[in-house]
Amino acid sequence: PLNATYMANQSIGNIAVRALVSEPVENPTVFFNIKNEQKEPAQNVKVRIVELDSTITTNEQGQASIELNNGKYTYSIDSTGYSSLRKEFTVFSQNLIINDSLVKAYNVKFRIVDTDSVPLPGARINVYPITLTSNENGEDSTMLPSGNYSLKVMLSNYMMKYPIDLLVEDKDTLYIVVMEQATTYNLTVNVKNTKGESLPNADVSLMGYGTLKTNNEGNCAFNGLLPGNIMGSVKYYNYIWGSIFVDLTSDSTINVTLIPEHYTATFYVTSKGNPIINAEIIIEGLDTLHTGLNGYAQSTYIPFGNNIPYTVKVKDYYTYTGTFDIWDTDVLVTVNLTPLGVDDNYDDLNPTIYPNPTTDFITVTGINNYSISIFDINGRVVYQNSNPDSKIDIGFLPKGIYIVKLNTSKGFSIHKVLKQ
Known part of the structure; x- marks a missing residue:
């Protein structure tokens, strides 16, 4: 979760934000806090995780917990005298607290008969999300909290003679539903x-x-x-x-x-803090994209899922493979590449280009025996030299922003230059 707080006075025009984030959790714990209708802790309530067919029981504080892998789950609660509860939740790399309250329920019995009051077995009684089936006496029942409900009864070759507004009050109730014959x-x-x-x-x-x-x-x-x-x-x-x-x-x-909903995965490819241009990103079975001048690339057609594999390739760097998760929200994936032939002096590679901005020439200092490539804002190579002098003439280039890539035996560096 991102908890952001203002750290400066907005009235004078400056804004500072401090963001506190939590580390991803490999096996998150889901905590259930269950209370009764008086808002008191509900003890000995059984909480069933449907997908695992696993049941946990609340303690004296009305609490129960379980460790789960990332994913989508359903839990159900059945407690005598209370309405059944069934809900979904998603676990995604962080612990989760679920607060729920039991609701007092009342016995609602349905009797399904024909126009001669003969019981009709096998009728489907639909009180969403509950579906009942009438027995040989045409009856079935469920526990429901007070309120209004939509009631639909379905049976082959029959239809409801009268629509019924199901109103559950604070008492047990019997509803008689009359069905008449029809072609169905x-x-x-x-x-x-x-x-x-x-x-x-x-x-x-x-x-x-x-x-x-x-x-x-x-x-x-x-x-x-x-x-x-x-x-x-x-x-x-x-x-x-x-x-x-x-x-x-x-x-x-x-x-x-x-069709699955789709989300956006944004990739930022860098090396030692410098953006990598034209890196190829292959999202297995889904998309192939390339980074721009700022090192970013975006795919807007990613269905939700866990452990989606991807590969990042670019000349002069080691290939990188990894996975990412996407669930309920867009994601940012940062990839740090290692140059081929990198040695212990890589961190010392810190060349300087001046003047910047410039009108005609740029001068490169701090390195020797380098090659240079200059790209325009569209990523096209506009100048290359494998053995340049320290002073390079770029007066022939139109005004604009250019990306300069310097290549040495110790690695690479990338610089932005403004040509005026």
């Missing part, structure tokens, strides 16, 4: 990403029929849909929303492919 069809939605991988726990919403979550195979089934045009959407964390539009005339299955 079933629709199965398969959700995958561009790699063909199934996306479990995606939200699939159909207009007029509510929202279901995909199972571990990345699909969900809507029963009891009326024939005609069906519209909806698919949402999944870190992906662009997908759309559903189908003219339903029979039981059908559709596939929805979601």
